[in-house]
Amino acid sequence: MTSLGVTPSTIGRRLAWTVSDTLAITWRNLLTLVRLPQLLVFSTIEPVIFVLLFRYVFGGAITVPGVAYVDYLMPGIFVQTVAFGAVNTGVGLAEDLRKGLIERFRSLPMARSAVLAGRTLADLTRDAFVIALMCAVGFAVDFRVHTSAWAFLGAIGLLLLFAFAMTWVFALIGMWTRNAESAGAASFPIMAVLVFASSSFVPTAGMPDWLRAYADHQPVSAAADAARALVLGGPTAGKVLTSVAWSAGIIAVFSPLAVWRYQRSA
């Protein structure tokens, strides 16, 4: 009987299973993206439209001191894209719940965290793809990196870490709301408050004091400011640390909560 030699005797073995279970689920979710390419297409079209809209429609009216607006804008658009992309994580998990897949997974001897980790990793892969595409579009509409290629790659890495953190927030929301529509509906207000009241599109200097106090101290602004510093230059280290701390903190709080919720989902 093949299944019986499997009582985990060592931590190493259990860890190996956690990794292999997570990869199996990641593979499954990436396969869905291949089978339903429209998911990827639609999650790319929107950010591309945003880039073009801000660049050509609002770009003429918005001036940011000392820098071309497109260069100011691009890091913000990246942040906005990965933040909104994370909503799909919750929607996808809610779908898996509805279809009974999570129930089946929970009857298997697989690692508790694997269903969620596999989902967030697959979504991270999707984000990397989308960001690469947006960079191409950005460069085509005159976006220029003022620092170095390394700093630019650092900015991408920082954005992906932020993206990963956000997917855990929405994983929890998906497990909580339990259906795709509610997961989507619950996510929008959170996104609006995080993304639009931030430094993603415009400097916070023009905001009223009360709003600015919030906008200067929230994770989306932190990620946008850090990514911006990395591609535009200026004081960088502090901003990068702040953003990394936000992302690490979000992962540390939300991943255990999401896994806890997963174990209670029947």
Next chain:
Amino acid sequence: MQSPPADGKAISVEGLGKRFGKVVALDGISFEVAAGAVLGLLGPNGAGKTTTVRILTTILRPDQGRATVLGIDVARNSQAVRERIGLAGQYAAVDENLTGRENLRLIGRLTHQSGSVVKKRAGELIERFGLAAAADRVARTYSGGMRRRLDLAAALIHKPPVLFLDEPTTGLDPASRSELWEVIAELVADGTTLLVTTHYLEEADRLANRIIVIDGGKIIAEGTAAELKSRIGGVVVEVALADQAQAARASAALGAVGTCSLTPGGKTVEIKVSDGTRTLVNVVRILDQERLEPISLAMRESTLDDVFLTLTGHKAASNKAEPAPGGRRRSRWGEG
């Protein structure tokens, strides 16, 4: 095959209770299933069948009582239980964007078997469940019956010694149903312990050695199919008469043959008996003596409704909400 615990019980349930808010889904049920045996859990909508299966497969935690599978406590040592069980839930849980083969391989990998074993096993199951032609198509394109079969195949990928099937044939046509029964019978012949839930007396009769009837979270009857049938009458003789007056007379006269009841219209007498043919002869004789001429005289197998009418005095499912077809209703609220 996993060696069963010393007492030979593959499943043991003691005073299991579970409530969802105000709804008492399970109200202290106890039963045992010997290793290699098949238990049929029979009951109407909302009886608590799925809740029992979910607790035994470690998906839900009981509020009260204790349950073990192969001697292992399902609440305390759920990981060890999961290594030894297979589950095909009430609604086929297949990933629609994966092919049939990919679905099986995914579940195979998640049961921690080597890639080559999974590959071989998936191939075998695809053959056995008649999915060869569709194995490399995405499951989105499968019919309901194919999904069911794929779901059952997935539950078997790691050859679990204890198997749970929640309404395995609901929604299947008669041919697919008896095909599935054959596959299940083969598994049982190989020594798998099985707990199967159903709404159909016929199915419980066909698959199970022992049947437990539950209603409202309580066990209301228990025994072999033959025992239950003799208790409730395995056959129903229906005598339809021209009007209510004649039916009332017939009902009174036929009381000697078996328990008589009038159907809601009041024109048909139903008699529950264990031996249909002999009864039919007697019925004809008595009706003739009484000079009553039936419009029709029929004999049919007891349905679940008859079972419940006899055991509980209320009709199965009549006072419970019927689930939306195919929907995963009512489990939406979480159990907190």
